[in-house]
Amino acid sequence: MYKILLLGNGGREHALAWKMAQSPLCEKLFIAQGNAGTAQIGININIPIKHFEQIRQFCVQNHINLIVVGSEEPLVKGIKDYFEAQAALKDIPIIGPNRTGAKIEGSKDWSKQFMLKYGIPTARARTFTKENFEEGIQYLQNHTLPIVLKADGLAAGKGVVIAPTITQAEQTLKNMLLNNTFGEAGQKVLIEQFLQGIELSVFILTDGENYVLLPEAKDYKRIGEGDTGPNTGGMGAVSPVPFADTTFMQKVKNQIIEPTLQGLKKEGIVYQGFIFFGLMNVQGNPYVIEYNCRLGDPEAEVILPRLQTDLIALFEATLQKKLANFKLQINPDFTTTIMLVSQGYPEKYEKGFPITLPQNLPQEVIIFHAGTTRSTENQKLITNGGRVLAVTASASSLQNALQKSLHVACNIHFEGKYYRKDIGKDLIIDLA
Ligand code: AMP
Numbered sequence: 001m002y003k004i005l006l007l008g009n010g011g012r013e014h015a016l017a018w019k020m021a022q023s024p025l026c027e028k029l030f031i032a033q034g035n036a037g038t039a040q041i042g043i044n045i046n047i048p049i050k051h052f053e054q055i056r057q058f059c060v061q062n063h064i065n066l067i068v069v070g071s072e073e074p075l076v077k078g079i080k081d082y083f084e085a086q087a088a089l090k091d092i093p094i095i096g097p098n099r100t101g102a103k104i105e106g107s108k109d110w111s112k113q114f115m116l117k118y119g120i121p122t123a124r125a126r127t128f129t130k131e132n133f134e135e136g137i138q139y140l141q142n143h144t145l146p147i148v149l150k151a152d153g154l155a156a157g158k159g160v161v162i163a164p165t166i167t168q169a170e171q172t173l174k175n176m177l178l179n180n181t182f183g184e185a186g187q188k189v190l191i192e193q194f195l196q197g198i199e200l201s202v203f204i205l206t207d208g209e210n211y212v213l214l215p216e217a218k219d220y221k222r223i224g225e226g227d228t229g230p231n232t233g234g235m236g237a238v239s240p241v242p243f244a245d246t247t248f249m250q251k252v253k254n255q256i257i258e259p260t261l262q263g264l265k266k267e268g269i270v271y272q273g274f275i276f277f278g279l280m281n282v283q284g285n286p287y288v289i290e291y292n293c294r295l296g297d298p299e300a301e302v303i304l305p306r307l308q309t310d311l312i313a314l315f316e317a318t319l320q321k322k323l324a325n326f327k328l329q330i331n332p333d334f335t336t337t338i339m340l341v342s343q344g345y346p347e348k349y350e351k352g353f354p355i356t357l358p359q360n361l362p363q364e365v366i367i368f369h370a371g372t373t374r375s376t377e378n379q380k381l382i383t384n385g386g387r388v389l390a391v392t393a394s395a396s397s398l399q400n401a402l403q404k405s406l407h408v409a410c411n412i413h414f415e416g417k418y419y420r421k422d423i424g425k426d427l428i429i430d431l432a
């Protein structure tokens with residue numbers, strides 16, 4: 001039996017909490033800091049996820065024997081290393097890599113060098129710093145357009161700029177390297193080739209030796225319909241993805257997943273946790289755009305509902321290095337999620353608006369909470385972030401799943417509510 005501490009507060013964490021709470025192996029579930037959704041399933045605790053010392057105290061006092069890290073920040077900051085370095089904690093297993101393993105997400109320069117070293121298909125790129133800024137400007141002059149510029153470190157999903165002209169690329173390079181617009185994260189900048197294709201999110205859980213392949217998903221990153229406007233954390237997702245057929249997924253396994261795991265081993269990294277491969281399908285061939293050391297959000301809100309396997313049993317097998325023969329049970333139905341966001345997101349938005357949820361939900365619809373909380377005055381549900389709720393639905397056809405998500409999205413109310421009505425529509429054309 002497990003007393004679990006889950007770290008994070010988004011829709012992904014509500015989905016993880018929802019799935020773990022269904023397991024007979026779940027004795028107690030705490031979430032730091034969670035949201036109004038996770039509070040219905042477990043106990044939210046008011047500890048910031050970057051305060052490792054407070055987390056340590058909580059784990060000891062509450063006999064925690066499993067930590068599941070939802071968000072990248074504690075992993076990149078080395079929560080696993082922190083625990084392993086202390087006698088009282090080193091036996092508390094953590095789902096997630098150590099600081100070096102988390103570099104696959106924490107440093108785009110590190111992960112690019114890693115991919116090049118192990119022959120993993122990715123976009124061509126060169127890295128520049130303040131010291132060779134002028135050389136970077138020169139490098140831009142003969143670059144094909146558009147030009148992708150990436151801040152090396154974590155930048156809350158805002159560190160990638162796709163510049164349509166050389167002048168805009170020069171300005172971005174200057175802002176990142178000389179004007180410190182991304183602070184520490186932009187001290188190194190990758191200038192990268194633009195890959196034309198369709199994106200796909202692929203997920204595995206690895207025990208350091210073997211892995212299980214989780215359902216894939218397509219995320220919709222832009223704020224506006226028709227994939228327009230600025231990038232967000234993700235406005236909706238669909239799983240399965242029709243173009244991720246057996247031939248394509250075989251290429252993903254052979255050319256990307258397996259070389260990545262072999263590379264990590266060769267680097268001496270024992271990686272036990274999720275790997276999220278952000279891929280571009282370029283004319284039938286997969287390329288890595290980015291790695292993440294966690295599940296995606298909102299992808300988790302469609303892949304976890306499809307997983308019929310006990311998630312805690314899966315974590316247990318991961319920690320015991322028993323994934324080699326672990327067979328996942330996956331629901332073949334289409335699952336869709338639509339994010340309801342606050343007006344102004346991903347830029348400035350207000351919080352604190354009351355939320356009304358429908359009295360009855362249709363079958364196979366789940367509302368996952370992201371930026372929600374309870375008002376301190378009257379305990380009413382209120383908005384507390386840019387992404388507020390994810391409406392997940394399942395059906396045997398993509399159209400029906402989307403229809404259910406859209407129907408419920410329409411019947412949820414809060415001031416300034418916005419959502420994309422075209423999530424998954426491109427894939428329906430694909431299916432026709
Ligand atoms: P990332 O933060 O690395 O996920 O990048 C954000 C988004 O920028 C990705 O989801 C892609 O849509 C886009 N992107 C990043 N790198 C490239 C690339 N090399 N070619 C085309 N689009 C890219």
Ligand code: GLY
Binds near residue numbers: 219233234295296297
């Ligand atoms: N939805 C993309 C991410 O979680 O990074």
